[in-house]
Amino acid sequence: MTDADNPHLESAPVTLGPPAPQAGVVVYAVHGRGQSVSFMEDLAQRVALPDVAWVLPAAAGGTWYPEPFLRPVSQNEPRLGQAREAVRQHLAQVRAAAGVVPVVVLGFSQGACLLAEHLLDEQPPVAGAVLHTGGYLGPDEHAWPDREGALRDVPVLMATAQADAWVPMHRVEATARALAGLGARVTLDVYDDEEHHVNDNAVERIRGFLRRLSGGT
Template sequence: MPPNMHLTHEPVHHGTPLESAALVVYAIHGRGQSPAFMAEVADRVGLPGVAWILPAAHEASWYPQSFLAPPEDNQPALNDALATVREQLASLLAQEGPPVVVLGFSQGACLLSEYLLRDQPHLAGAVLHTGGYLGPTERTWVASPGRGLSDLVVELFTAQDDAWVPLHRVEATSTAFRSLGCTVELTVYDDPDHHFNDDSIRMIRRYLRRRTAPPTEP
């Protein structure tokens, strides 16, 4: 079996050190991007006390085809990408530190949508910007016993007419999360640019602030 090339790249740590952070954000970049892109997003959010953990896709892509392609067309890279998220998040959650929120943009949001709906992990929050679960058709998702999405508040952002991510799939992803008991807030912009606009940055800052652990007494 060939090695998982995504795991040959160590995540970049940006912001507050993990040992003193009040919140951890595991933030996944899109196709053609790098952790530096998500570091810029972190700086725009500008929330103190946050440790940003920024994974890196091998050759700047988590999987080769469109997220709307049949999943088998994106293998083995897709399974490697899911395994990378699974392993890196498990490491963060095992530390029993501050709350952990996931954030993804574009291909990163698609990867996280698929991971969250499949694995249903216990997390403090999820922000998915311009992305949805994978595959050419809509799918039905079933809650797994003992998993943790029922208390999750998912924040979704997208554009009315994005060049790569159709609105109907983001809406279907919103429905999928609701079917698993999540509270979902979907914001749709009349903004054709494939980016984080200032309003989404403001809303992400508010969302993360609400999930930041209070400071501990010395």
């Protein structure tokens, strides 16, 4: 597959904040199903940290893959593989641009599912991850082999509503266990909220998480 065959690579990610080499931390932030870059632009404004560089990719048609994330993975191909390749290429570019600046991945809903799958399967060298209302893909719970400890001691912030309409609690918990099994330091925040969104409490937690990684107080 060439880049021309991948609809998720048709447009370059939007960037916000300082240039990556001058930032305290770089955040690669992936939106959910039916959303656009504007969702993450709004989140960046709510987090409101001036030393954070944001890199915001856009899914073709607002959707990274077509079917619900608990369906068999094959039912989400080829679009899922294209989304995974877009994340792979984007993160390589972000890490190259950031240099020694820490890189964090952040996803909401379908974006969190995509990043959870990518983190567990590829175990990329990131400084941290925020997965809000998401878990790895497929109908069955399973484990991943540890690839040279790539995720060991990586802080991961997870958040979800107890009874989210789209992402069941059991898969969020299974994802937290899988990441912890690879050595990540996982914090899971479960709250009561009927809306499928990033609430103010989660924004505060994300802000604190990014401050710690950027060396802020």
